[in-house]
Amino acid sequence: MSYRVPRGTFDILPEEVKIWHWVEKQAQEICRRYQYQEIRTPMFEHTELFVRGVGDTTDIVEKEMYTFNDRGNRSLTLRPEGTAGVVRAFVEHKMYAGPLPTKLYYFGPMFRYERPQAGRYRQFHQFGIETFGSQDPAIDAEVIALGMQFLESLGLKGVKVEINTVATPEIRARYFDKLIEYFTPFKEELAKDAQNRLYRNPMRILDSKDPRTKEIAAGAPSILDFLDEECAGYFEKVKEYLDLLEIPYVVNDRLVRGLDYYTHTAFEFVADLSGAQASTVGGGGRYNGLVQEIGGPEMPGVGFGLGIDRIILALKEQKVDIPVQDQLDCYVVTIGDKAKLYSVKLLKTLREAGFVCERDYLDRKVKGQMKAADREKARFVAILGEEELEQGNINMKCLETGEQEQISLDAIVDYLSNKIQP
C-alpha cells in the first residue's frame, strides 16, 4: 500500500459518516431552537488574523499552526480554531450593524500541527457557537446550556461543566504579578516549561501536571481573591443562572484556557472518559476585547468550541446507540435479459415514488441476488421473471415473513405504499 492519509488525519468511511450526520443533525436542531444561525467561513485565513486573535504567546500560534505562503506570497494559515474566522466575518460584513445579539454557529474541520494521539488529530472537527453584542450573564449561561443540551441530546452521560472567571485584563495583570511573586522563590523547582511561562503567562503554570509544580501551584493565590466587585458580581450571576438551569458545574479556579482572548467567564465541558487528554470535550468563554482587536467596534462576545472527534470517541466508549436509518424498501431480482432490461425502468418508477430500492449489477444468479437483498436488509424483494413480465405481473416477497404474492406490475407502487408506509 503506497499512499496513506497524512499523519494525524483520517478518512471517515460510510459507516462512520452515519454517526457524523446524526451528530451534525443534533447540532443543527439545537441551534435552531436557540436561534443560532450557521455561518461558514474559509478553512484558511491570513496568518495575521490568528496571531492577533488567538494570541502570539499561545501554543497554538507558537508551534501548532499550519502556515504556508501562497503563490502571491501571502502568508496563510489553516484555521486552528473557529472563533477568529467568525469574528473576522462578523466585522468584515459589519454584522454588528444588524440586530443584536448576533447568534452564530459553525461546524467544520480545524487544523493544528501536533503529535497525534487518542482524541487528538491534526485535522479535527469542531462545532462551535458565538454570540456577539450582549453583556448579560444570562447569555453566558445560555451558551453553556446549549452545549450541555447538545451533549445530552447525543446521549452522552456524565458530562460536567467546569467554570472559572479570568476577569479583565487589568485584574489579570495584577494577579499575574502576584503569581510571579509567589512562584519566583520556587523557580528552580518548577518544571522546565513552567519556568518558561513564569513571566509570560504564569496562569498557565496552574494547570501543570508535573507533580512538584502541582504541589507548588496548590498554594498559589486564587484569581477569585482578586476580583473586583463587577467581575465577582458577573461571575455570581452566571452561576446563578446555571443553578436555575440545573446545569451541574464545579468552580475550578485553576481553569485556564489556552487562548488569550478570554475575559470573565471561562468554562470547559468535561466528559467521563478514560483517555486523560480527550476528556475535555470542549471549552469556551467570554471574549469582550476580541472584536475590537480584530478591527471591529467595541463589542462583547461569548462562545464555545466542542471537539466532535472526542465526542464521537466518548459516544463509542459509552456504547451509545446511534439511531441510523438505512433501510432498503425493495430489492428487484430479475431472471432473464428482458426482465433485467425492464427492471431499469421499474427501479426508476419506484425511486420516483420515494422508495429506497436496489438491484444487482454483477450478473448474479437468482440465488446471489436474493442473498444480496438479504444482506442489504431489504424489506421486500420484487422478483421478476420472463413469465411474469409477459403477463404483466411481479412476485412480491416479504423477507421478514417469507410470504410471497403475485401482483400486477402496475400496482407495485400502491402495494409497497400499503405495506411500508406503516
Place this chain on the structure above:
RNA sequence: GCGACCAUGGCGAAGUGGUUAACGCACCGGAUUGUGGCUCCGGCAUUCGUGGGUUCGAUUCCCACUGGUCGCCCCA
C-alpha cells in the same frame, strides 16, 4: 520536540530460523436446473511495513527508516 510499545491476507488474529504461513469474520462460488437468512463444501498471503545486515537459509535474530498506537507538552 521527547518517551514507550507495535507493524502477518479486506478486517481480527496465531505462528516457526528451514519443503504447502493456522484459525475466525468478511467476500466470491457451489450443494438438481427461477428464490434469502441456518448448515455443509470449495476459493481467497507467489514482497509476513521498507531497506540493510547476521546465517547455508529469516516472516521469525540485529540495525536503520517509515508508519501506527499510547503517553509527555498542550489542547478540542
